[in-house]
Amino acid sequence: MFPVKAAAELSGLTPETLRAWERRHGAVVPHRDEQGRRLYDPAMVDRLTRLHRLTDRGHPIRDLAGLDDAALDRMLEERRHAGYGGVDVLPERMLDAIADYRVDVFDRELSVAIATLPTSVLVARVVMPLLREVGVRWADGRLAIAQERLVSSLLRTRLLSVLNQHPREQRPRVLFATLPGEPHELGLLGAALYAHDAGAPVLYLGTELPAVELARVSERLGAAAVALSSIDPGHAPAALAQLRLLDDALASGVPVWLGGANARYLAEALAIERVQAITDPAALARLIQRRFATVRARPTATFQS
The missing domain is CATH 3.40.50.280 (Cobalamin-binding domain)
Structure with missing residues (x-):
């Protein structure tokens, strides 16, 4: 359980904003200790963090406060994926390059995607569709074992480079x-x-x-x-x-x-x-x-x- 000040700090709000959201909009309903002081559990802090991120993007708190956490998550994810419509054709284009053993083309497309896309978009709309399409093409004979291994090797190298680019040494990990x-x-x-x-x-x-x-x-x-x-x-x-x-x-x-x-x-x-x-x-x-x-x-x- 967190008191008002800690809950506000963890979610990026001021204590005054937290109290206003709570009082005017019912954004969260805190627990109370024996002295009547407000206490917030980790799920409430998570919810306040989501609300803060969405209000920062222009959504009024009055429109958000009544939504459940799943709806808030969908709004955050839709926002992250907005503006990347052309990325959906990228996995097929990359595999067409591998089919002709144009490794340089595949690697260039992957490198650009890593450099320009948010991680959630990269994984959800490039990496995972790419892996699914590799399975389909391997099963129907359009992709040889050597080509499948090329894809795996290139993906592994590039994705590990993302994790190792800015290692976070703080603990616990x-x-x-x-x-x-x-x-x-x-x-x-x-x-x-x-x-x-x-x-x-x-x-x-x-x-x-x-x-x-x-x-x-x-x-x-x-x-x-x-x-x-x-x-x-x-x-x-x-x-x-x-x-x-x-x-x-x-x-x-x-x-x-x-x-x-x-x-x-x-x-x-x-x-x-x-x-x-x-x-x-x-x-x-x-x-x-x-x-x-x-x-x-x-x-x-x-x-x-």
Whole structure:
């Protein structure tokens, strides 16, 4: 719980604005302590942050206050994607270049996209459609194995350069990895980019890291969370075993976020409170904001699940 001053600071508002939004528009309904003082939980701080960002873009608070959080998220995402209509043809154009082994054209298009597009637009409208189209073309024979590997290699190199361009050394970090037997990492890289864009210090550890080693790194760095990707259905039983080892070895209070095609199955099969399936980038961004709001408000606090 945060008092008025802390909640206002975390969401970028003044205490006066926060009280006005609350009193005149019912933007949030705070809790009260025994003395009647206002207290705000992390979800309320998240909501106030969204409202602040949208009012900064010209939306009146009176029009926003009655909307739920999902509607606010949609407005923020639509705003981020506005003005990038031509980007939708880019994945097909890039793959046409790869089909002719014009690697320089593919790499130039990708480099320009990375340099000019917001991260959420880059991942949602270039990287993920590109990966889907690679799968389709490989399945119907229009793309050879060598071409598919070219795409993966170029994407990996360029996306890692984004993460490593401005490394955030502050702690605690979010660790990104896959478990042994899971070599697929492009979806994991996309999630790491989303986390980086949301303001999290990211440490990208790559593929096939044993659970015990991952727990050791987490303890050494005081990690805020561990994010894992699991895609191959045939790997699910091994992933379950590794996740149980990770749960035993990982410090209490460190959440485990799962992405990829196996995420929901693994989370349901484990039924461990700290293990969550995260299949929506917006949900990942919200988790990160809540996680690090606590750190900003209380630098010496320990994390709770």
